[in-house]
Amino acid sequence: MLKTLKLKKAVIAIVLGVAALIVAKLMEAYRVSGHQFVLAMSGVLLILGSLIFLYPIIFAKKADRDGKHVELKPVAKDPVESVEAEGIAS
Numbered sequence: 001m002l003k004t005l006k007l008k009k010a011v012i013a014i015v016l017g018v019a020a021l022i023v024a025k026l027m028e029a030y031r032v033s034g035h036q037f038v039l040a041m042s043g044v045l046l047i048l049g050s051l052i053f054l055y056p057i058i059f060a061k062k063a064d065r066d067g068k069h070v071e072l073k074p075v076a077k078d079p080v081e082s083v084e085a086e087g088i089a090s
Helices: 008-029 035-058 079-089
Strands: none
Touching: 008 035
């Protein structure tokens, strides 16, 4: 699924964000200055990763199995009625 949606960059951003969070918490525990900057970078990476995860979902285009784009316009003027008529006739 990661290959088909091209989410490799998002996974890398999330992993780096979690790693930076762990480093920031360790820096805070040992009272090292600059832990707030690392914590902020962790937050930015986590937000960036989540936005990259959402990008293909929001801007997705319908494609069939061969990778060709599918026409999304209905064939009939009112497809609900044609489906109901087929169901009654069966």
